[in-house]
Amino acid sequence: MTTPTTTGVPETLPAAAPPVSQPPHPLVEFWYHFRQNKGAMAGLAVILLIAVVALFAELVAPHDPNIQYRDAILVPPVWQEGGRWAFLLGTDDIGRDMLSRLIFGARLSMMIGLIVVTLSLAVGLALGMIAGFFGGVTDALVMRFMDILLSLPSLLLAVVVAAILGPGLVNAMLAVSIVVIPHYARLTRAAVMAEASKDYVVASRVAGAGPLRLMLVVILPNCVAPLIVQATLGFSTAILDAAALGFLGLGAQPPTPEWGTMLASSLQFLQRAPWVVTWPGVAILVTVLAFNLLGDGLRDALDPKLKR
Amino acid sequence: MLRFILTRVSLVIPTFLGVTFLTFLLIRLVPGDPIEVRVGERGIPPERLLELRHELGLDRPLWQQFLDYIGGVLQGDLGVSLVTRNSVFSEFVTLFPATLELAALAMLFATVVGLPAGIIAAVRRGSVFDHGVMGISLTGYSMPIFWWGLLLILFFSVGLGWTPVSGRLDLLYYVEPVTGFMLIDTLMAGEYGAFWSALHHLILPMIVLGTVPLAVVARMTRSAMLEVLGEDYIRTAKAKGLAGKRVIGLHALRNALIPVVTVIGLQVGTLLGGAILTETIFSWPGVGKWLIESINRRDYPALQGGVLLIATTVMTVNLLVDVLYGVLNPRIRHSR
Numbered sequence: 001m002t003t004p005t006t007t008g009v010p011e012t013l014p015a016a017a018p019p020v021s022q023p024p025h026p027l028v029e030f031w032y033h034f035r036q037n038k039g040a041m042a043g044l045a046v047i048l049l050i051a052v053v054a055l056f057a058e059l060v061a062p063h064d065p066n067i068q069y070r071d072a073i074l075v076p077p078v079w080q081e082g083g084r085w086a087f088l089l090g091t092d093d094i095g096r097d098m099l100s101r102l103i104f105g106a107r108l109s110m111m112i113g114l115i116v117v118t119l120s121l122a123v124g125l126a127l128g129m130i131a132g133f134f135g136g137v138t139d140a141l142v143m144r145f146m147d148i149l150l151s152l153p154s155l156l157l158a159v160v161v162a163a164i165l166g167p168g169l170v171n172a173m174l175a176v177s178i179v180v181i182p183h184y185a186r187l188t189r190a191a192v193m194a195e196a197s198k199d200y201v202v203a204s205r206v207a208g209a210g211p212l213r214l215m216l217v218v219i220l221p222n223c224v225a226p227l228i229v230q231a232t233l234g235f236s237t238a239i240l241d242a243a244a245l246g247f248l249g250l251g252a253q254p255p256t257p258e259w260g261t262m263l264a265s266s267l268q269f270l271q272r273a274p275w276v277v278t279w280p281g282v283a284i285l286v287t288v289l290a291f292n293l294l295g296d297g298l299r300d301a302l303d304p305k306l307k308r
Numbered sequence: 309m310l311r312f313i314l315t316r317v318s319l320v321i322p323t324f325l326g327v328t329f330l331t332f333l334l335i336r337l338v339p340g341d342p343i344e345v346r347v348g349e350r351g352i353p354p355e356r357l358l359e360l361r362h363e364l365g366l367d368r369p370l371w372q373q374f375l376d377y378i379g380g381v382l383q384g385d386l387g388v389s390l391v392t393r394n395s396v397f398s399e400f401v402t403l404f405p406a407t408l409e410l411a412a413l414a415m416l417f418a419t420v421v422g423l424p425a426g427i428i429a430a431v432r433r434g435s436v437f438d439h440g441v442m443g444i445s446l447t448g449y450s451m452p453i454f455w456w457g458l459l460l461i462l463f464f465s466v467g468l469g470w471t472p473v474s475g476r477l478d479l480l481y482y483v484e485p486v487t488g489f490m491l492i493d494t495l496m497a498g499e500y501g502a503f504w505s506a507l508h509h510l511i512l513p514m515i516v517l518g519t520v521p522l523a524v525v526a527r528m529t530r531s532a533m534l535e536v537l538g539e540d541y542i543r544t545a546k547a548k549g550l551a552g553k554r555v556i557g558l559h560a561l562r563n564a565l566i567p568v569v570t571v572i573g574l575q576v577g578t579l580l581g582g583a584i585l586t587e588t589i590f591s592w593p594g595v596g597k598w599l600i601e602s603i604n605r606r607d608y609p610a611l612q613g614g615v616l617l618i619a620t621t622v623m624t625v626n627l628l629v630d631v632l633y634g635v636l637n638p639r640i641r642h643s644r
Contacts, residue, residue: 039446148326151623152615153581156599160615163603164337240452244585247454248600263455270458271466281455289450296446 033301040297046290054107061100062088065257069095074273090275092266098275101257102283108258109239109287112173116238117231119177124184125227129215131185132192143189146182154179158241162250169242169258172251176241180234187230191223225302232295236288243284259284312634320627324620325378331616332377335608386613391605396613400595404617405488406476407587407594411579413510414518419572422522426529426568430537431556441526448523453582457516457589464512471512474591478505517586521575528571532564539563566636573629577622 024032034040053060063069075091076083077098083090089098131142149157161175195201196219204218245251246260254265259280266276352360361367365376380386386396422445429441465473476490477483481502483493491510494503536542537560545555583596591597595614602610 039443144322144326147323148330151323151327151626152619153577153622155581155584156615156618159584159599159603160334160611163611164334236450240450243452244454247452247585248588250603260452260454263458267458270462274462277455277458277462281452281459284452284455285447285450288452289447292446292450 030301034297037297037300039293040300043290043293043297046286047294050106050287050290051110053103054110057103057107061097061103062086063097063100065096065101065104066255067096069097071095074269074276076273077275089279090273092262092276093269093273098279101262102259102279105257105259105262105280105283106287108169108252108256109242109284112169112176112242112258113235113238113291115173116177116180116242117234119173120180120234121184121227121231123177124181125188127181128185128188129192129220132189133196133211133215133219135193139189142185146185149179149182154237155241155244158245159248159250162245167250167253169252169256172242172245173238175245175250176238179241180237183230183234184227187226188223191226192219195219195222229295229299229302232291232298236291236295239284239291240288309635313631316627316630316634320623324623327619327623328378328381328616329374331612331619332374334615335612338608381616386616387609389602389610390607391602391610396610397617399598399610400614400617402488403593403595403598406490406592407580407583407596409489409491410510410513410517410586410592410594411576411583413514414579414582415521415572415575417514417518418521418525418575422525423529423568426526427533427556427561429526430530430533433534438530441530445523445526448519449527451519453516453519454585454589456519457512457586460512460516461589472509476506476509476593477502478509481505513586513590513592516589517579517582520578520582521572524571524575524578525568529564529568532567533560536560536564566633569636570629570633573625573632576625580618580622 023029069087069091072084072087072091073095074093075087075095077090078085078088080090087097087099089102091097092101127142127146131139152160158172158175158179161178162172165171165174192215201214201218204214209218242251243258243260243263246258247264249264252258252261254261262280263277266273269276358367365373384397386400388394389396389399392399425441425445429438432438461473464470472478477494481494481499483490483497483499483502486493486496490506491503494500494506537556542555542560545559546552550559580596583592583594584600585596586592587594587596588600595618599611599614602608602614
């Protein structure tokens with residue numbers, strides 16, 4: 001009660017001292033750099049658009065994605081001869097509206113990205129922190145295991161895991177998550193090792209902070225930047241690999257409107273009705289490209305060493 | 309030098325053992341008893357099942373089975389395909405040259421296009437060309453290659469009729485496989501028509517499989533060149549009055565190439581993974597298509613052996629790149 005407090009000082013300080021130019025808040029500075037990257041801004045805009053469409057798919061989609069219009073089989077897009085305004089991007093081989101299926105597919109792809117990134121980030125982060133923080137035998141064991149996973153081409157590993165677990169959307173997500181864990185683990189480990197010997201960490205250790213506090217409260221916030229970038233790029237890997245698994249018949253199964261699965265199930269109409277194959281591919285490409293643009297922009301804005 | 313190489317090799321051995329263990333577990337993680345999977349729906353009397361389990365060593369402890377498996381692997385015995393009854397190793401070796409030929413050409417394509425594109429983009433930083441190269445390569449990097457292959461088939465094979473849709477060679481020709489590399493075999497047989505046919509069949513798959521590596525090579529070359537071009541010795545070379553082309557070609561490129569070569573080496577995994585999709589689209593008779601077919605036919609020994617052999621290939625190439633990097637760059641060699 002009687003100990004002197006410093007609460008009164010800030011109120012009197014600004015009046016006494018002349019106004020000093022303060023460095024901008026880190027977020028403000030980040031936004032300033034990020035905004036200048038046109039590609040990244042375009043990527044962000046596309047992702048926000050896709051996210052909104054995915055979220056409100058029921059409201060945005062003109063039709064139910066699974067309703068089969070028997071009188072409208074393989075109708076071309078509206079600007080081609082024979083196109084109908086009711087089906088802007090055409091219909092597939094059993095008369096389902098392409099646009100509506102793509103919109104519901106966007107929901108699936110965003111969900112795949114979110115779940116895969118969350119799962120792999122959580123596991124990779126934990127493994128990387130443990131390896132980097134404890135070092136020694138723990139580090140060697142964890143990282144050798146990561147090396148084993150990395151020695152297999154990522155798509156091959158995903159294919160094998162999906163083959164073991166059996167085809168299906170959930171298993172495909174699990175497979176892709178497992179495949180990308182080593183990237184997060186390596187990144188986290190490197191960042192943790194770089195931070196762990198710094199003075200502020202040593203100071204907290206001396207002050208008596210336990211390993212959990214050191215890892216999660218002291219070190220982690222300073223390793224976040226590369227992980228944010230990797231997680232953003234992880235969205236594109238997840239969407240791409242899940243679509244590839246769908247294409248190979250090991251991912252989501254028909255009639256799920258997953259983009260890769262849609263592509264595979266209409267392959268035989270490639271010549272007669274190119275649009276059934278074109279649109280899902282365009283959707284995958286645009287989404288993945290947007291996430292890659294955003295990831296690149298985030299890296300440039302978050303990494304001071306690369307700033308011009 | 310020898311010590312450096314030995315250290316690197318010794319680091320790979322536990323990884324190899326780990327991969328072997330993983331592929332060993334693979335067949336045991338698959339739902340269903342291996343023998344029941346093998347006999348299918350006909351069923352099998354219980355006493356015969358026990359007999360078979362004993363014959364195949366499935367009733368012994370797991371670690372003994374693993375030791376047997378490793379012993380077999382080291383002698384090239386990867387078991388027998390459930391479908392064809394051929395040795396998995398010999399099936400893989402027969403099909404692998406097709407994949408290798410495709411992958412090598414894809415990498416050649418990626419390097420021949422990507423390297424100059426990256427160099428010019430770096431030299432003309434900020435120009436329209438630079439933005440174009442970066443935009444295209446990011447698009448290539450984001451490309452779902454299975455869809456890209458279909459588009460190319462639709463346009464060049466179906467629309468224009470320039471290239472064949474699938475396979476390695478026209479049915480008109482038959483060339484006795486000697487090396488397994490179609491381009492070499494046709495030339496050795498003196499069948500020039502067949503050589504052109506083989507080349508024609510290679511173009512589209514090569515582009516499809518080379519797209520992602522092309523993007524990676526172009527981006528890497530550009531950033532490596534940009535880094536090198538900012539160095540003091542480049543300024544010195546320019547200040548000495550050397551011609552711009554000489555500075556770029558001799559001083560900058562040689563130093564920028566080290567990370568680029570590494571990245572090219574590390575694309576082997578991407579290529580072999582991408583081969584699964586590319587070969588499936590183009591009905592290319594290589595190991596990628598074979599693996600997918602093995603999964604669909606539940607031919608687990610084939611899948612197991614194929615995965616192990618591909619992983620071994622990737623590990624070997626990565627090791628070679630690693631060692632080569634040490635040879636090229638003494639700083640790496642001595643830092644460990």
